[in-house]
Amino acid sequence: MTQAVQAEDGYTTADGRKIGGIVMEMKKITLRFGGVVAIKDISFDIREGEIRAIIGPNGAGKSSMLNVINGFYHPQEGEIFFHGKKRGPMKPYQIAEQGTARTFQNIALFKGMSTLDNIMTGRITHMKTNLLDQMLWWRSAETEEVANREVVERIIDFLEIQAIRKTPVGRLPYGLQKRVELGRALAAEPKLLLLDEPMAGMNVEEKEDMSRFILDVNDEFGTTIALIEHDMGVVMDIADRVVVMDYGKKIGDGTPSEVRANQAVIDAYLGVAHD
């Protein structure tokens, strides 16, 4: 597949945003669960500042792909490069420390904790005081807590969730929970933000809100975003480049318009018989 706009050190999007070098590169990733092949020989890259979507029908292996990037799964074959450096088999928390944050399809918030506390947990990779300082509540622990609290308050303002600051998130409606989860991921100031179906189960209004937040995050903070989505319409509107997966294989990769014109993609979505 040729992409005219794509140069070695980035490209310019249709709306004039400059996209930088490669943040993450997946090379020939294969992931098996016993005899089942969830991902088969997939390569693609994510560039700095872009919104990269991974789409595909149910069971195409999209979520598995995100779990590979985030370190929940370890592929049997293939290599992953992060900022040009090959990444060994790392634990998810180490990958988070490297600057990758994510949300989950089924919302994995800390249900008993307040919105504020949930988003504060997102700051953990930025908080460095040691255990003893925290136990004795030395000045360093206090200053750090206050500084990080300020960052979190800015995120709360940004996502317009001031009113639910103290509410335990288990009591919030679904759409707001999704927003809090996005907030927690944003709090990490990630170099790469992974969103697993950020709009699943939402009504049209909530979807519009979420799309706006995703675009704003990308625009204001320059955050690189990789997202999985079901809803083709939404993806085509906000993504810069799209990977299309079907049955664990990559069947398309390119700008939304390129992907839309791709026959294999059309077949996968309209349900041509596989033989």
Place this chain on the structure above:
Amino acid sequence: MSAEFYFGMEVFLNGLMAGVMYSLVALGFVLIFKASGIFNYAQGVMALFAALTLVGFQNGQIPFAHLINAIFGTDLHYFGWHMPALLAIAFTLLVMIAFAYIVEFLILKHLVNQEPIILFMATIGLAYFMEGLGDLMWGSDIKKLDVGIPQGGNFWIEEKTAFLGGENFYGFYLDNLDIVAAILAAFLVSGLVAFSQYTKTGRALRAVADDHQAALSVGISLRAIWVIVWSIAGFVALVAGIMWGTKSGVQFSLSLIALKALPVLMLGGFTSIPGAIIGGLLIGVGEKMFEFLIGAPYLGGATENWFAYMLALLFLVFRPQGLFGEKIIERV
């Protein structure tokens, strides 16, 4: 007011004090249960083990002396020095932290994502292992523990309150040890609550308790958290071991105080730190008052043995999450 009334009040106060002692044990359970969903059956044995180790350090006992003597035919017992209490406590704390590491490394690491019942069984195994280890290391004789905590009745309180109830009333009898325990417990709980609310690690502890996957995804290392939790539980066990050991000597029946902590947890809720304290106080006061008002006059006494469990049973029927346990929120 009659002397009767003041006797009742004295029983009430002593109930509170006994309750604090229960709470100290219950606290350790809550900490581990909150952070890992494990009901740590070994908490009582941890208190025993901590107390044994403390006495061992203080008296300069040689660990595994019996074993060494049996194998090599030697006659070793003591190093011959006497360690100051504070130093011995510090060393014991280090042992409990090392113990937390070992538990994480040998047990928890291998049982990630297993059913709670499996983890519970593992802690039962751990309890018996530690009981045996404590025996082997320090011997099975009853030991006296003295770290300088005052014991016996507090005369000041007794004198100052003697005027209350007339001729037959000699003032409230409160044990100094119990008073120290109450003060310690208050510090411990406020410290733990503040720690879990306002620090990064405290928040991480709560996060891990709530959702493992999400905790990993924000950059929390589960293993580090478990070591921290078990270390704190070890510290609480040490405090409980010191108080109980001072009160009734360091003996192997100390591990059974874990059973008294169970009804405390049912009342207070398995996930609430303040709940552990209030639950302990309620049980302590409840069983003393019940004995005083109903048990001794009408039921032939000895109700203290079963009262706590009966109360726990009632709670299980009418309020399963306890007084302060997290309500199970389910969205449908």
